[in-house]
Amino acid sequence: MTLPPPSPAVASPCIKVCVLDARQVCVGCGRTIDEIAQWSRLTEEQRREVVDRARQRCSQAAS
Template sequence: MSKESPCIAVCTMDPKTKLCFGCGRTLPEIARWHSMATAERLALMEGLAARMTEAGLTPIGPRPARG
C-alpha cells in the first residue's frame, strides 16, 4: 500500500472496538480516507499504534504474498 495509507490488506474489524485489526482505523475513517487532506491522514496515522494499544488490540501482520 502507499506510504500515505496504514492499510496492510488485513481488513478485519474488531466487533468490540470497531477498529480494523490490521491498521487501527474505523470504518468511517477508511471510507473517507481518500477524501482526507494529506495532513489529516498523516496526523491520524501517527496515533494509530497508540489507539490500538489503548484498545488492547495487537495488530495482525500483513498477509503473506501469494506466489
Template sequence: MSTPCKNICKYDKTDTYCIGCYRTINEIAQWMIFSEEKRIEIMRLLPGRKKDLSSQ
C-alpha cells in the same frame, strides 16, 4: 501519503478499529478524501491504538 492498510480488514471485538491498520471504518472509507493534515493526524494515533488493542 499512502494508506496504512495491511490488507487484513478485520475488526476488533467492539468493531471500532481494523486490526490490520488500526483505523476506524469511517477513516478507511474517507481516507482518499481526507486532507494530508488529517491523514497525518490519524497516522499519529495508530501506534497508540495498536498498543491499546494489544493490551485487551
C-alpha cells in the same frame, strides 16, 4: 527565497488484514471504519493525524 521541498504523501497504513473488532476498528491497521471510508478525501495533514491515532490504538491493543 527558497521553499522547502513538499512533504511526502502519507501512505495508507493498510496491511491487507481488513477485520473489524467490536469497536469498528481494523485489527490490521488500527483505523476506525469512518477513517477508512474517508481516507481518499482527507488532506495530508488529516491523514497524518489518522495514522498517529491508528498507531496509538495498535500499541494500546498490543499491551
